[in-house]
Amino acid sequence: MPAQGMPSPYSLPLHTLRLAGKCALPLIFWFAAGQLARFALLYGATELAYGDFRQLRLVVVMTLLTFIILTAMTVTTGMLYSLRGALWEMRARVDEGVQQERFFRVLDRVAPAFAVLYLSWGFQTEDARDVYQMDLFHHFDKMMDQSFFGEDATVGRGLIDLDWRVSLGAMVVMFGLKWLFAKLVEQGKGKFYGFLAAFSEFAFVFYGLNATFFIAKARSDWLQHRNVVAGTEEVWAEAQKSVPLWETVTGIFGDVWPFVLDGVAVPLAWLTVAMLVFGSYSDETRALLKGTRLEKGVDRLEDSHDLTQKSFDQLTGGFRDRWLPLANSLRMIFRSGLPLFGMMCLCYVALNVAGQYAERGLRTLIGAREEWVWYFQGPPLGFVHEMIVTVLTMALLAATYDIAATRARLNGESLNDV
Template sequence: MPSPYSLPLHTLRLAGKCALPLIFWFAAGQLARFLLLYGATEVAYGDFQQVRLVAVMTLLTFIILTAMTVTTGMLYSLRGAMWEMRARVEEGEAQERFFRVLDRVAPAFAVLYLAWGFQTEDARDVYQMDLFHHFYDQLDAGWFGEESRVGRGLIDLDWRVSLGAMAVMFGLKWLFAKFVEQGKGGLYGFLAAFSEFAFVFYGLNATVFIADARSEWIEHRNVVAGTQEIWAEAQKNVPLWDAVTKFFGDVWPFVLDAVAVPLAWITVAMLVFGSYSDEARTLLKGTRLEKSVDRLEESHDITQKSFDQLTGGFRDRWLPLANSLRMAFKSGAPLFGMMCLCYVVISVTGQYAERGLMTLIGAQEEYAWAFMGPPVTFVRDMIVTVLTMSLLAAAYDIAATRARLNGEPLNDV
């Protein structure tokens, strides 16, 4: 029976056995990411400006899809060294193809990526690449008092064009989601994820424009103005209000980074390794709500069909994700706590190691880090990403092995 406290050693074991494919996936992903970032800064300038800005949004979508593919590929390459996967092979279970796994992971990955705001970092990279690549163009425009469009590739899309593209992607999103719900073959899950990202990015400018116009109208209404005054008075008069809100505001971001984000990524790992279920009974098993499933199944056929029509899309999309979260907690508090602790240690150690290496190298001129910094950052990111992916696989492997030895296999598909 593997101990939850053996997680660090098992992580290093998986990282050592699968180091080459993990490094290959990471390096290929970084190369593809750089090419897409560079393309986004080049395509934004020229004639047919609005068409070009739509292309920038499309490239941003491909940047995120590249991250999704690389994450899935790195986790997939760890399968051969995992105890659970070897046990499944011995039981005669065929190994899934990579594209089948990618198609299953894509919809849930899109939900998690957007829910936690990971796309903000990708948009920031596009903006920084644009500023760095067209630095002299912006400098010349500043010297001569001219207007510059440098760094505006993600915000200058006309709201009418944004709204039209948003409507088109909503239709495609709905179509591909229906194909996924019906279980049709092909990469419909991947296309659904692409449509989900594109729907958000294409419609961002229209959403901001409409929200700004709406908020400008709302903030002058008497009810809203009165509510703001009451809220301000409560902040002044309620005892310990500032202290509590300040403490909560200071601590909450660390709780998210240390607990919620690792849980989100372990959910992706579980989907890659096939431990998911789309049945409500599995999610509610052992709870009081399980009786509601029994009552529904005992009800009239018309009632069951009506319920299926009403909740079909919701159940097919969210139940696999909810079951993966259930399995993470099912493995026990020590293993989940060790996973969160190791996740934080890897992240913090990587940052301090990068800072120490830069101090050790040293540089007399500040501008030297413009070309010395990227290789150091690449090595840091590579080591941190390899260890993080190995950590997720190791946490799942220990949980699944313990469940199997206890007679309750974790893979409940």
């Protein structure tokens, strides 16, 4: 327990620095190992994309993209796991006789939910962009030669040139594995089934991207020629012009909403991952609505016909995957007081903004006579910047959970939903 008794939400920055200082070496080690593994996989994806049996090579590229994301999942879990020993809540559990979980047990529990959150919020876009950029930089001369001689350019197309029939076949296979591992995870059988479930979840999405795009484009082209669809588009366009203040309201909302997502929703998503690592997490609707009038609605839904439940799951599945875990994280924070939630969001945004300004300031301070010098100076500086921001962000998530759990414990409550 903290020496001062009930920890204040406003002590979050100091607690973050305390955790980062005590666990700096393992955090830096995890980050450096992850960056090394990520670079090796990115380089391998750009090398293996060219040669004979191109379609088979493109399947391998998709597989390496999956491993890149699994590496990010492992590193994130490892960094948070290395902070467990410095948390007040973890020490209190040890005093109660609760044994500390092994890393691979934690990773297996984190993996399925991490996959859902990662895909629901589109974090894989940055990984795909890194593969594309690495391919362009590494094979720039090949791209110029193909353009000069009038050949079809293949550089930078490792993620989009997979034939839709091959994509569909791989998608079907991975769907079967996804369903099998999900059932095994539900039954609690064996080890690493959670990790394999996450792998199959990512692979199912990535292998099926080309087939999904081809089918969706064909369907879209067909629908655009239907009279009902064309008439609906005209009515919608006319409504946008005639409704007062429509463009003003939608414009303001469009400008503000991305900042709300980056400053509020994204930190809550990563806090959900931290809750998974620390063993206090639930993605069930009942846990969110427990103790409210809406809990009776959950009872009625569970007592309804199977067809009704399946229809409800189909209708709300994407929404629940995206927002329900975040709502549970928000509920945990609110139980410790609104100031803690505000401090977490403020510190998260401040870390990213301060990191960007610090890197820009260092670039200005170092300077260079020639622009090409930054091809050599830029990567080390970027590595240090990203390392510091990532280490402090992981410490911030752990400190937020620790203060919330400690306040709940001192108030005689429990944050363990599972």
